[in-house]
Amino acid sequence: MVQLKLKRFLGVxxxxxAGFLLQNSILPAIRWMIYVPNIxxxxxxxxxxxxxxxxxxxxxxVCGLLMDSVFGYRIGFYSxxxxxxxxxxxxxHKYFFYDNLLIPTIAxxxxxxxxxxxxxxxxxxxxxxxxxxxxxxxxxxxxxxxTILTGLIxxxxxxxxxAKMEELEKRRSTKFV
Amino acid sequence: xxxxxxxxxxxxxxxxxxxxxxxxLLVLSFFKSSVxxxxxxxxxxxxxxxxxxxxxxxxxxFSEAESLAALKKAQEENVRxxxxxxxxxxxxxxxxxxxxxxETYRELFKLDQEYSQYEKVGARVIGKDSGKWFHSFLIxxxxxxxLAKDMVVIAQGGLVGIITAVGPRSARVMSIIDDxxxxxxxxxxxxxxxxxxxxxxxxxxxxxxxxxxxxESEIGPGDKIITSNISSVYLPGILIGYIDxxxxxxxxxxxxxxxxxxxxxxxxxxxxxxxxxxxxxxxxIE
Numbered sequence: 210m211v212q213l214k215l216k217r218f219l220g221v222x223x224x225x226x227a228g229f230l231l232q233n234s235i236l237p238a239i240r241w242m243i244y245v246p247n248i249x250x251x252x253x254x255x256x257x258x259x260x261x262x263x264x265x266x267x268x269x270x271v272c273g274l275l276m277d278s279v280f281g282y283r284i285g286f287y288s289x290x291x292x293x294x295x296x297x298x299x300x301x302h303k304y305f306f307y308d309n310l311l312i313p314t315i316a317x318x319x320x321x322x323x324x325x326x327x328x329x330x331x332x333x334x335x336x337x338x339x340x341x342x343x344x345x346x347x348x349x350x351x352x353x354x355x356t357i358l359t360g361l362i363x364x365x366x367x368x369x370x371x372a373k374m375e376e377l378e379k380r381r382s383t384k385f386v
Numbered sequence: 387x388x389x390x391x392x393x394x395x396x397x398x399x400x401x402x403x404x405x406x407x408x409x410x411l412l413v414l415s416f417f418k419s420s421v422x423x424x425x426x427x428x429x430x431x432x433x434x435x436x437x438x439x440x441x442x443x444x445x446x447x448f449s450e451a452e453s454l455a456a457l458k459k460a461q462e463e464n465v466r467x468x469x470x471x472x473x474x475x476x477x478x479x480x481x482x483x484x485x486x487x488x489e490t491y492r493e494l495f496k497l498d499q500e501y502s503q504y505e506k507v508g509a510r511v512i513g514k515d516s517g518k519w520f521h522s523f524l525i526x527x528x529x530x531x532x533l534a535k536d537m538v539v540i541a542q543g544g545l546v547g548i549i550t551a552v553g554p555r556s557a558r559v560m561s562i563i564d565d566x567x568x569x570x571x572x573x574x575x576x577x578x579x580x581x582x583x584x585x586x587x588x589x590x591x592x593x594x595x596x597x598x599x600x601x602e603s604e605i606g607p608g609d610k611i612i613t614s615n616i617s618s619v620y621l622p623g624i625l626i627g628y629i630d631x632x633x634x635x636x637x638x639x640x641x642x643x644x645x646x647x648x649x650x651x652x653x654x655x656x657x658x659x660x661x662x663x664x665x666x667x668x669x670x671i672e
Contacts, residue, residue: 285412
């Protein structure tokens with residue numbers, strides 16, 4: 210049982226590292242990409258919705274630690290917000306059906322919007338940058354649209370990977386019991 | 387087997403525990419950063435080589451398509467540059483005379499602090515904070531190559547930013563266009579000091595904010611702005627950009643305005659790191 214969980218854990222970490230590299234090393238190298246979709250948010254939403262709060266939190270913590278250590282200034286800033294994002298998406302697991310992409314799209318949009326507001330409040334509002342309208346129109350909403358559009362493609366892939374991992378887990382567990 | 391994961395701790399409890407952990411780490415990083423630094427460096431070291439390779443791959447694939455589109459632009463530019471060349475050649479002969487004069491003066495004052503004489507290390511940009519909120523990026527050199535925190539980064543003849551964190555094989559640079567960046571700068575002509583700070587709202591138009599200029603000052607549009615000699619971290623005399631416009635503030639005491647940086651921050655691929663740290667006078671004992 211421990212080995213199976215470890216494999217699933219490694220699967221989640223691998224998907225996240227791939228997404229992180231895509232988001233921060235490949236996409237920014239393309240010059241005409243003005244807005245880069247937040248792929249980590251998509252991954253957290255997908256794992257949370259597919260497998261519930263535990264895997265949502267796991268994905269959130271891994272993403273958060275990655276962002277904090279590579280781009281953050283303090284460990285914990287991204288970790289906390291991603292942790293809650295994973296948990297809240299995980300709670301919505303019961304509304305999620307494999308053939309319907311409406312819920313993931315809404316969840317992903319809301320999550321990215323929430324992340325934008327979190328960064329705005331803690332990094333900008335607290336330093337007396339009050340013009341929320343500007344930040345919403347130029348930072349939060351464009352990124353949200355790009356994230357949702359990318360999500361429509363990525364959700365199917367991540368859901369498939371997740372189903373594969375679950376299937377593998379079930380098969381193994383019946384074999385050994 | 388209804389509960390697929392067989393966790394002993396309920397999800398809410400887990401959330402609470404993890405929240406506490408991260409809050410503790412957050413507080414810890416303010417007081418004793420060595421612990422959190424070790425964690426950050428470990429994760430960084432694992433992810434760095436992958437970033438380096440993939441960033442090169444990404445730019446290679448898309449540079450092909452871009453080069454075709456760039457060709458037409460280059461032809462137009464060629465005509466313009468030829469005109470510029472003629473003007474520059476004349477300027478060069480003039481400046482050569484000035485240079486001779488300058489060298490005599492410099493020898494006279496032993497003023498060897500021009501930034502052409504600082505020791506520099508070249509580095510590649512290998513990753514970028516993808517959101518539009520922060521303007522920091524990663525370079526592929528670190529403490530193993532002699533880099534340290536607070537070293538100044540330049541490119542294209544102008545100031546790019548400053549190293550805010552350094553790992554053994556990589557370093558993070560905060561650009562001067564970041565909203566949290568503040569630099570003490572001065573005008574090359576009038577030698578008055580003031581502050582240049584990044585502002586996301588102004589950067590939408592490619593500009594930085596200049597603040598706290600004395601009301602009586604004669605700084606005006608087109609003035610060359612360099613880093614000040616009294617800045618606490620930035621080495622003096624590095625070109626930042628040119629003043630765009632200046633107006634008196636509503637307090638009627640100071641002036642503020644906008645500045646156009648010389649560096650094209652969107653298309654940075656290689657940068658130079660000055661490995662000389664500024665002497666801040668910390669060795670003075672009262």
